[in-house]
Amino acid sequence: MSTLSLARSLFALTAGTHFLFVALTLGLATLVAIVQTRAVFGGDAVHLRMVRFWGQLYVINYAVGIVTGLLMEFQFGLCWPGLTDRARDVFGAPLAMETLVAFFVEATFLGLWIFGWDRLNRHAHLALIWIVTLTAYASAYFILVANGFLNHPVGYVRSGGELRVDSAGALFTNPAALLPLGHVLSGAFLTAGFFMAAVSSWHLLRSREPEFYRRSLRIGLVSVLLAVLPTAAFGGVQFPYVHDDGGVRPLSGLSADVMMAAWAWMFVVALMALVKLPFTGWLLRGRIFLRVVTVTLPLPYVAMLAGWIYRETGRQPWLIYGVLRTEDAVRPMGHGAMLAAITGVTVLFAALVVVNIALLRQYARRGPDAAALGRSEIAAPSEPVPSF
Template sequence: MLDDPLSLARLQFAFTAATHYMFVALTLGLAPYILFNQLTAVRKRDGARMRAVRFWGGLYVLNYAMGVLSGLVMELQLALNWSGLSDMFGYAFGAPLAVETMGAFFVESTFLGLWIFGWDRMGRWAHWACFLVVTVTAYASAYWVLVANGFLKWPAGFRIEDGVAVLDSPWSLMGNPSTLMAFGHVATSALLVGGALVCAVSAAHLRRGNDPDRMFHRGVRHGTAVLLLAVMPVVTVGGAQFVLYGQEPPTSGMTYSAEEIAAIESEGASSAVEAAGMAGDGVMMGSWMLICIVAGTAGLVWLMNRLDRWRWVHWMLMALPVLPYAASIGGWTARETERQPWVVRHHLTTADAMSDLSPAMATASFAFFTAAFAVLAAATFWLLVRFARRGPEGGPLAPPRPETEPEDGAQVPARTL
């Protein structure tokens, strides 16, 4: 493999994209939970629930920051290793990514900053509205990324002029059936990730007997409810994507003839790629079945009013986040390998999309990006576990601790600038 730049580049992109998606899935999964919890706290003027929002929001902000960093490195890698894709399809494939970048960096980041630094500095409804914008733009960003990805699987809405794809129907690009079905699947599967994390963290604190303001008593129930509500829509929307398998995408000035397409697909067929796709599909379905079992068990224990008491349930819930992450990565692997040997189906092969890299350059790129993403993933996991264990008093968004005056021992709030 070290002598094959194409194999190295493909493996590198698979690893870095899977790692980046782990941040994205948690961002999408936690945002609605925080949004609706803050709405409840604002309506009821409930300080205890607002402290819970600060705790879960701190984990969200940490994960979001790491997700942005990994996304920037992903775009750098895309430009370095896959220049053939941008040369031919930059106007079509790059347009939705440009919209996503502007939305994420100019709108989402701005309002998240207002939300982070706006505690006790703006009206409670205005503060909640900031996170509403953050949540909406997070899902909008996911949609635009899937517009680009859906174009690769189901190219439509463009024409070829002088060897370059030019958009002629933005609506065909935005309404791509591959995009819409994938977006529904990603949106619902991300809820499984968020619900699993809330269950796991809450169960860990309940096991230790740490439950300030009954925060984790509510959290383990809310997380279980999210799992039960999302688990069936995930497989329903995901299964709907199989209707596109085996169908021919619309043609717009075909780059290859039907005979050439058949020859390329015959030569490009790889038992390793097919095995990876089958393995990914098996991991996805197996993980989903286990999620159903765990969520169903937790639901039954909830009905028995023992969800915050039985330690064996807590251990089970603490291990739960592994399953939706595994299902997400397995599903992504199955989706992407199904398109091979094409980057843009029937228009651009994976080999032609790759930059002209020597084996040494490909090896150096693989080593650097793989190491960088491994360190980033490990650091994020360590920080999330560390702040989750600290609880509401030690999170990134925890309110300032009160200071004690020496004269009479009375506590007064710390002054903040």
């Protein structure tokens, strides 16, 4: 492979893998916030246990995802100096805002939420998780503004060989950013819904905590029902902003087929859930349905990754479509150095993915009573947090 091909592969690895972490983080944060709202205003002990259990899984995914995001930022500086030199004002501004939101606001309030369980008023504690959720949405928006500019450059002027912001309004209301935002948020909600439903189904098949996992299963399936059609709709309206260069048409076509096939399967599962949800007994006795939900868990990830490939490969050979070619933005470094970089990052990403899956699997299998999140230091292992 050429140095350019290795650099592109490194970008695909880091951005694509990081996106998989982001999807579950966005969706699960929303579901945890909703469940905690019900716990605070409804006073239901089951909902409180759900917040601790699902919240712990959210924190695990968030923490590992942060590391993948740092590695993605590293490869930008390592491989693509032409992008940062030519478009630092236009491309860098939303990324800088995302950094401020993600690392200074979202992470700070998440830390307060994690360590403030038995120290803060329950309404103040609830406000923290909603702030975390909304700042996560803002972080995703700023990232998509930067990405939208690559696919559909607007709001800029050329000045001395550099691109500068000419219209902040055009840049931040770019349809190539706003439409993907709807797609990403609904897709994240769909991913978290299937995650919650699949984990709950696995436990119900083993007759564990039927009341706890029955409620979790219903929340997960309702999330799937609410998100499955908007995900497809927001995806469909993006086609005018997705390029289809002849050189990558086979790859784009294959990824589009995979994406739509995965969505079709999820839609069928959603229809099955729509029929079963009104009948609690039928829902719990349907062991075949529970198995189907469990094995469907990987499909949201498959669909998102295929959709990302379809969107991003089509603009080649342009890094900024019609403005900056990919070959003109890559760092002129030796083939051996680039190969060493992609090998090292690949090993790190593989390790992070394995660690994340292992931790999620381990803590998901343990059940709600083993959740350490929100555990009072003086409470017995099986006692709920006294704050609520």
